[in-house]
Amino acid sequence: MNIENKNTALMSFSSLFPEESAGDHARGLQTFYEAFHEGPFGYLFMDEEARISKHNDKVSEILCADPASLENMVLFDFLFAEERARVQELMNRGLDTFGDPLRLVKVKCKKKVYRLVSIYLKRIRLETINKEVYVLVFLKNEFSPASASKEEHEAYYKTIIETQEAEREFIGLTLHDSIAQELYAIRISLQRFLLEHGHEEQIMPIKKMLNDTIYNVRNISNELAPTVLRDMGFFQAMDDVIFRLRKGGVDFKTRIDRRITELCKELQLCAYRIIQELFNNCIKHANATQISLSIRIAGKEVVIIVEDDGQGFGLDMEDSLRLGAGLRNIRNRIALYAGTMDLSSSPKGSKVQIKLYTK
Structure with a gap:
């Protein structure tokens, strides 16, 4: 049984589903293919060893792979180590219906770039030819x-x-x-x-x-x-962070608006986590020896500025956000308060200015 699609090469399921032994499955897959080959989600068929046999164009787009190169490749080649175990566990369950998906699975797209997808998986057992085939559906997680x-x-x-x-x-x-x-x-x-x-x-x-x-x-x-933040407040929590980092030989200068303690606990935690992450970046990645922190409150605007004398980021903002989990975490926290982040960097140091807006 051959299925022709105007945008793809001739596709056949006959090797997986011989007409005489699995006609219902083959007809069902033919309908599936014709309906969804150009659909909004990616799907593929693979064997028990996760070797890909058939797929649609969306899978190629998600994995940034040439369609022809995907044939006979192993799905696990496109997954990170921790994700392989998750998908293998889903395969081992042997579900015969599309159940709850694996969410936020990282798939390799290209060097140093990955995408987040949800994966639905179903197993088809063909007793007549003693073979199992898995149907896997990708949905890109976009926001x-x-x-x-x-x-x-x-x-x-x-x-x-x-x-x-x-x-x-x-x-x-x-x-x-x-x-x-x-x-x-x-x-x-x-x-x-x-x-x-x-x-x-x-x-x-x-x-x-x-x-x-x-x-x-x-x-x-x-x-x-940070139990100190919860039990003793923002200033004591910042003192605790700075005290521990000073033991590593880093000099700090701080100027913090005392009105920060009047803000809601959630925003104080947000500011604390942002500063904590920026301090870690200054020390671990920029090798800074001097760090200054300024927190200013004007109306509904909270301005956090962290400067250091380190070696700089060496990347523009987009590259830093894509490659650095810490900066992405900061961005997520800023977004909750409709904030902004400006970053400037040179071999002589870096400056990060963050604005948060109280609700």
Whole structure:
């Protein structure tokens, strides 16, 4: 059985669904193909090893691949390691209907670029030829703030931020309540061994490494779940962040409008997370030794300026947003408050100015 489409080469399902052994499946796939080959979503057929046999043009567009090159390629070649396990698990379920999708799956598009898609998957078991075929549907996850309503805009970014905060809190508390406590127990056992058996020359370097690890775990926990911000307020939380970073040899200058404490807790958390991310970028990527922070409030406008003496970003804004997860997180938080971000960079340092608008 051959199916001809004016925009594609001759396509045949006969090798997968012989007419005499799987006529109903073949006729169903013919209808599917004719109806959706040029449709808004991508679909493909693959075997148990995720080897692609047939696909429509939308798949080629999503994967940025030449249509002819996709034949006999393995789907996993277009997925990141963590995504392969998710898709493999979906395949292993052996669903015979399109159930709930895998959402926000990263697929490789081209070098250093990926797309987010939702994946629907269904398995067809052909007993007569002892073969399983999977039908996979891609839906691109796209969002256009320009075309969305104000409510949709806020809901979208609010969901992203709330999900991130929940994950951060869970990981931070796990580090504090589980990992850190276990490290403390190891340190106590090590100290007891030292007192009972000696070997101070061998034990002390290990003890120092353990203390450093405990310190780092506590710092990570504090960054992920800023209990100081919740319990003691914005100024104390900023002092805590700066105190820990100063221990790494970085000099800070700050000028913070005290009226920030009068803002809602959500906006204070937003400002805290933005500043935290910018500080990390200054130190880890720009190798800065001096950082200045200014927070100014004028009416409904909150202006945050972070400057450093580092080596600069080396990328324009769009490239930085695409490649840097930290800057993308900042952008999402800014969008929730209809804000803006301006970035200037040179080999002598960088300046980031962010404006947020209270509701």
